Structure formats: C-alpha cells, structure tokens
Amino acid sequence: MPKFYLEAIEHARVYDVAKETPLELAPKLSARLSNEVLIKREDLQPVFSFKLRGAYNKIAHLSDAERQHGVICASAGNHAQGVALSAKKLAIKATIVMPRTTPEIKVKAVESHGASVVLFGDSYSDASTHASELCEQTGMTYIHPYDDPLVIAGQGTIAAEILRQAPSDLDYIFVPIGGGGLIAGIATYLKQITPKTRIIGVEPVDSAAMHDSIKAGELLTLEQVGIFADGVAVKKVGTHTFDLVQRYVDDIILVDTDEICAAIKDIYDEDRSIVEPAGALAVAGMKKYVREHELRGQVITCINSGANMNFDRLRHVAERAEMGERREALFAVTIDEKAGSFLTFCKLLGDRAITEFNYRLSSRKQAYVFVGIAVACEQERQDIQALLEKHQYPVIDLMDNEVAKLHMRHMVGGKSTEVQNEQLYRFEFPERPAALLDFLTCIAGRWNISLFHYRNHGAAFGRVLVGVEVPKHDQQAFEGFLLTLGCTWVNESKNPALKLFL
Numbered sequence: 001m002p003k004f005y006l007e008a009i010e011h012a013r014v015y016d017v018a019k020e021t022p023l024e025l026a027p028k029l030s031a032r033l034s035n036e037v038l039i040k041r042e043d044l045q046p047v048f049s050f051k052l053r054g055a056y057n058k059i060a061h062l063s064d065a066e067r068q069h070g071v072i073c074a075s076a077g078n079h080a081q082g083v084a085l086s087a088k089k090l091a092i093k094a095t096i097v098m099p100r101t102t103p104e105i106k107v108k109a110v111e112s113h114g115a116s117v118v119l120f121g122d123s124y125s126d127a128s129t130h131a132s133e134l135c136e137q138t139g140m141t142y143i144h145p146y147d148d149p150l151v152i153a154g155q156g157t158i159a160a161e162i163l164r165q166a167p168s169d170l171d172y173i174f175v176p177i178g179g180g181g182l183i184a185g186i187a188t189y190l191k192q193i194t195p196k197t198r199i200i201g202v203e204p205v206d207s208a209a210m211h212d213s214i215k216a217g218e219l220l221t222l223e224q225v226g227i228f229a230d231g232v233a234v235k236k237v238g239t240h241t242f243d244l245v246q247r248y249v250d251d252i253i254l255v256d257t258d259e260i261c262a263a264i265k266d267i268y269d270e271d272r273s274i275v276e277p278a279g280a281l282a283v284a285g286m287k288k289y290v291r292e293h294e295l296r297g298q299v300i301t302c303i304n305s306g307a308n309m310n311f312d313r314l315r316h317v318a319e320r321a322e323m324g325e326r327r328e329a330l331f332a333v334t335i336d337e338k339a340g341s342f343l344t345f346c347k348l349l350g351d352r353a354i355t356e357f358n359y360r361l362s363s364r365k366q367a368y369v370f371v372g373i374a375v376a377c378e379q380e381r382q383d384i385q386a387l388l389e390k391h392q393y394p395v396i397d398l399m400d401n402e403v404a405k406l407h408m409r410h411m412v413g414g415k416s417t418e419v420q421n422e423q424l425y426r427f428e429f430p431e432r433p434a435a436l437l438d439f440l441t442c443i444a445g446r447w448n449i450s451l452f453h454y455r456n457h458g459a460a461f462g463r464v465l466v467g468v469e470v471p472k473h474d475q476q477a478f479e480g481f482l483l484t485l486g487c488t489w490v491n492e493s494k495n496p497a498l499k500l501f502l
Contacts, residue, residue, distance in 0.1 A: 005188045005244075008153035009160060013060040014053045017089045018045055018157075023165040023301065026270045029283070033290050038301045039267070039283070040162060043275055047081040047109075049231075049306035050155060051145070054181055055082035057154030058143055059090055067092050072140040074131035076102045076124060077231055078306050079145040084115035095140065097131040099124060103310060125235070146181030147238025156185025162301055163193060170197045171298040174289070176281035176305050177201040177210045177252065178232030180241025186303070187248035201245065201252040202285030204229045204260065204277075210237045210245060211252045228257050228316075231278030231306055255284040258405075261317045262324030263287065267304065274314070279306040284324075322374075323405065328355055329373045329381035330398040330405065333388060337367040339448050346437045348391060349373065349384070354437070354454070358412035361419050361450040361467070370404075370412050372455075412453070413502055419450045421471050423478070424498050427464045429487040439464065442485055447478060451502065465492070467502070 021044050026037040042050040059071055070093035073083045080096045087094035094115040098107060101122050110117055120130040135142045144151060162170070173190065175183040187199045203211050206226030213220045221236040237245075255263075260277050263284035267275050282302035289295070322328040335341045346354065356372030375381050381399065388395045398404040429439055439462075451467025470478045482489055492498055 002188060002192055004149070005153060005156065005185070006192050008149065009156035009185065009189050012053070012057045012150075012153050012157050014057050014154050014157050016060070017056050017086055018052045020161050021045065021158075023162055024271065026266075026302075028270055029266060029287075033287065034296045035290060035298045035300050037286070038166065038299070039270070040158060040301060040303045041273075042158065043273060043279055043304050043307035047078065047085055048308050049078035049082065049279075050158060050182060050303075051078040051082035051306070052085060053082075053157055054146075054148075054151035054154035054185075055079060055143060056086035056089070057157075058148055058150040059083070059086045059092065061150055062092075062141060066141045069139040069141065070094060071143050072097065072131050072135050072138075073143040073145065074098075074124065074128040075145060076127070077106060078308055079143075080106070080110045080115075081113065081308075083143050084110045084113035088114045095131075095134065097127045097134065099127045105310070106308075124233075144238070146179030146184075146234075147240050148181075149240060152181050152185045152188070152240060152244070154185070155182045156189045158182070158303065159186040159189040159193075163190075166299070166301070168299055170194060170301055172198045172200060172286075172289075172295075173301045173303070174200045174202055174282040174286040175303050176232055176278055176285075177203045177237075177245075178207075178278065179234045180210055180237045180245055182303070182305065183249060184238075184241040184244035188244050191248045198250045199248065200285065200289060201249050202281045203252060203254055204232065204281070205254045205256050207233050208252075208254055209234050210242070211254060213237060213242055214246060214249075214252060226257075229260060229277035229281060231276055231308070232281065251289075253285045253289050255281065255288055256324075258320045258324030259284045259288060260324065261320040262322075264317050265321040265325070273304075273307060274309050275304055275307045276309040277313075277317075279304050279309075281305070320405070322355070323399065326378050326381070326399075327375060329375045329384055330356075330401075330409075331371050331373070331385065331388070332396040332398055332404070333369045333371055334394040335367045335369060337361065337364055339446070341367065342369075342449055342452065343440050345369070345393070346440050348387065351437075352384070353456070355456045356409065357452055357454040358409065359449075359452040360413045361416050361448075364418060370398075370409060372409075413451065415502060416450065419467070419469065421469050422450050422467050422493075423470045424451070424492045424495070424502065425466050425468065425482075426490045426492050427466060427485075427487055428461045428489075429464075430461060439487070446481075447474070 021041045023038050026039050029037040072095045074097045076098050096110050096115050097118045100119045183201050209222050225233040263280035286302050353374040358370040448469045450469050453465040
C-alpha cells in the first residue's frame with residue numbers, strides 16, 4: 001500500500017489545472033509562538049481550495065468509455081467546484097448534486113465552470129443519496145470527495161511540494177480533517193520520505209468523526225455535526241482514509257469555534273487573506289498544540305486548505321475571534337441600582353478597555369450588567385474576577401457559556417415596568433482607551449441610567465444607546481447638560497422601533 005500511494009502521488013496528474021502553491025513564513029505567529037511557522041497556501045488554487053487536486057487526478061485517469069458517460073458528485077462546496085473545473089478542462093460532462101439549501105453564490109460558482117447543477121434535498125446526505133441513484137441510472141462515474149485512492153493521491157501532491165519548498169526538515173505538520181482525504185495523502189507520503197515529521201490532524205469538537213473513530217478503533221457515524229466549519233462537516237470518514245490515518249497520523253487535536261475564529265484573524269493579520277473556517281483549522285490546532293506541549297524552536301507547517309468564505313459569516317468570526325484568543329473576558333456582574341454605580345464599577349476596572357457594556361433596569365435594588373473587558377491573557381481574566389469579588393460584586397464568568405456568547409449578549413434589554421420618565425439617546429464619541437469611562441464620568445450622577453448598550457466594533461467612533469430617567473421638570477436642565485458633553489447625540493425617544501421593544 002505505501003508503495004502504491006508513493007508512486008501514485010509522484011505521478012499524479014494535477015498540474016494541468018492546479019498549481020504549485022507557495023509555502024510562506026508566518027512571521028507574526030512565528031515570533032509569538034517561538035517556532036518557525038510556515039503556511040501552505042492552498043487558498044490560492046483556481047477554485048480557492050485544495051479539492052481541485054484530487055478531483056482532477058481521479059477524472060484524468062478515467063477510461064475513454066467512462067469519460068463518454070460523464071461524471072457526477074454530491075457536494076455543496078469546494079469539491080463541487082473542483083469536479084466542475086476539472087471536467088471542463090477535460091471536456092467531460094459533469095453533474096453536481098447540491099442540497100436545496102446551498103447558497104446561490106456557490107451554485108453560480110459551479111455553473112460558471114459549465115457543470116449542470118441538480119438541487120435535491122436539504123442536506124449533503126440527501127444530495128449524496130440522489131447522486132448515487134443518478135449514477136446507477138445514467139452510468140456516470142461517481143467522484144467521491146475523499147474516499148478514493150486517486151483522490152487521496154491527488155491531495156498527497158501537497159506533501160511532495162512542501163518537501164521541495166521547506167527551508168529545513170519539518171518537525172510538525174498540522175492538517176485539517178473532514179473526510180480524511182487530505183491528511184491521508186499527506187501523511188502516507190511524508191511518513192515514507194521523512195518519518196520523523198510528526199503529523200497532527202485537526203478537527204472541530206462538534207465534527208470529530210475521525211478522532212472518535214480512531215479512538216474507538218472502528219468507523220463511527222456521528223448523529224449530527226456542527227456546520228460552522230462546513231468544509232469538514234462529515235458524519236462518517238472514508239474506509240481508505242480511516243485506515244491510512246490509523247497507520248500514519250501521530251495525533252488528532254480538537255478545536256472549538258472561538259479558536260477557529262481566532263485563527264482566521266491570525267491568518268488575516270499575516271497576509272490579509274480571509275480563509276474559510278475549515279481553512280483555518282490547522283492554524284487553530286497548531287496554536288493549541290504548541291501551547292499544551294510547550295513547543296519551542298520547531299519547524300511547523302500548517303495547511304491553509306481553502307478560502308471559500310461566505311461573506312455574511314465574517315460578522316460572527318469578528319465577534320468570536322478575541323474570545324478564541326482569550327483576549328476578551330465576559331462577565332455577568334451584579335451592582336447596586338443607584339445613581340453613580342456604573343461609574344464606580346468602571347473606575348474599579350481602571351484603565352482596562354471595556355469592549356461591551358449591556359444593562360437594563362429591572363429592579364430598584366440591584367442591576368445586572370453584561371460586561372466585556374479586553375485582557376492580555378487568561379491570568380488577567382482571573383485577576384479581574386478576583387478583584388470584583390474582593391469588592392463584593394457578585395460575578396459570573398461567561399467565557400465558556402455558549403448561550404451567553406451567542407445569544408444573550410444581544411438580548412439584554414426589553415421593556416421594564418420599573419422605569420419612569422425615560423428618555424432614550426444615541427451617542428457617538430471618539431473611540432480610544434478609557435473613552436467609555438470618560439463618557440460615563442460625564443453622564444453619570446444626577447440622572448439615573450435605566451438602559452445602556454455599548455459594543456466596541458473596532459471603529460473610529462464608539463456608539464452607545466442610553467436610557468436616562470429625566471423627570472419632566474428637569475428636561476430643560478438635562479438638554480442643557482447634553483450640550484456640554486462635546487459629542488454627537490440624537491434623541492431617539494420617539495423612535496417607533498425602540499417604543500415597540502424597549
């Protein structure tokens with residue numbers, strides 16, 4: 001078996017359509033982690049993913065009779081584009097079965113390569129079943145996304161390139177795992193040529209089909225998988241890939257959504273490229289593995305496997321990246337419900353940057369605040385919690401509370417039966433260190449704050465929505481006070497949306 005794959009990889013037909021991608025030094029990650037970190041840029045392929053290699057190698061080896069019948073596959077992403085472009089290059093008819101839920105941008109991308117798209121079912125499993133039925137009816141050849149020796153060999157050409165490009169011997173290589181075709185090809189080749197290189201697979205914690213199967217010693221089928229890293233969301237890995245990973249992969253590490261988002265940001269900081277979640281898996285796993293094993297002075301390669309990122313997902317990535325790097329702490333804090341309590345609380349935090357501050361008056365005795373604070377490390381988060389508890393603030397750490405991070409931060413608010421004579425104002429002030437503290441220093445004291453929403457979005461201006469209880473006889477004085485603030489403000493008290501919900 002090793003000899004077959006070694007020869008198949010060295011003689012793979014991929015470069016008619018794929019290209020040799022660069023192996024680039026990541027200077028920022030290297031300096032931060034005290035290792036030489038190299039990134040293999042498979043996001044630079046014509047379809048922005050490594051999948052093109054395996055698809056083309058398989059199709060290029062079809063017989064004349066098979067080519068006449070055409071090819072078919074089921075995919076909602078990178079494999080679909082790889083098959084479509086490969087078939088176009090070889091003048092072969094291609095049919096791609098995609099779930100009806102596939103974003104239109106991906107359907108158009110496949111159609112742009114001349115393939116016929118069949119929309120069927122609501123999931124990859126539905127599409128795959130239908131593709132198999134069409135395959136039997138028409139005689140088309142099914143191009144499997146990972147569990148095929150020629151597909152595996154095509155992906156393995158990445159390993160051959162890395163060995164030609166690496167400035168020195170590789171100590172570690174980190175590879176994302178979905179169905180296992182990529183890591184099977186890379187591991188099988190490297191272990192024959194450079195057996196001392198440790199090969200580490202990376203999977204999301206909610207799509208760990210290979211990890212769980214290796215641990216159990218048999219192929220398992222997951223009941224469900226997470227869809228954030230949709231490029232590796234596989235319920236069951238391949239028979240061929242499972243066997244090769246068992247033989248040649250040294251370890252598999254699992255990462256969560258926050259860690260993946262942080263890795264997307266790391267890659268952007270290095271070369272301004274935006275990769276899909278699956279494309280950032282290797283960097284996420286590498287960072288975690290280096291930290292847990294205290295690696296120093298090693299030569300490490302990470303596979304950037306693809307850049308087919310849905311634009312609307314960037315909002316979620318930006319929101320979670322700092323938490324993945326553990327650079328933002330989230331707490332639920334109980335403070336006294338009285339004028340000036342916000343200011344006292346913020347002064348206790350000192351010059352630390354507040355990243356989020358959400359509050360809604362719910363009683364006249366206690367106030368519950370959802371607060372985010374920028375931190376440099378895990379220890380600082382623990383120190384802040386200890387400081388708050390020392391000053392008698394009841395506090396709950398929300399860093400590992402998925403509901404709080406995903407939903408609750410957007411839901412703090414609502415109507416309050418306790419609030420009286422409330423005015424709602426939208427403020428903008430220049431975003432800088434201690435800007436929120438300065439704003440609170442100006443506004444807090446005379447009038448009670450009944451609602452407060454602030455989130456640092458990295459923009460030049462901070463935006464705050466504030467509810468203030470202003471008795472009618474005090475309205476003129478309050479408006480005069482607003483003129484002294486020196487920042488932009490708008491009275492939103494009559495805004496119909498705010499009247500409905502706040």
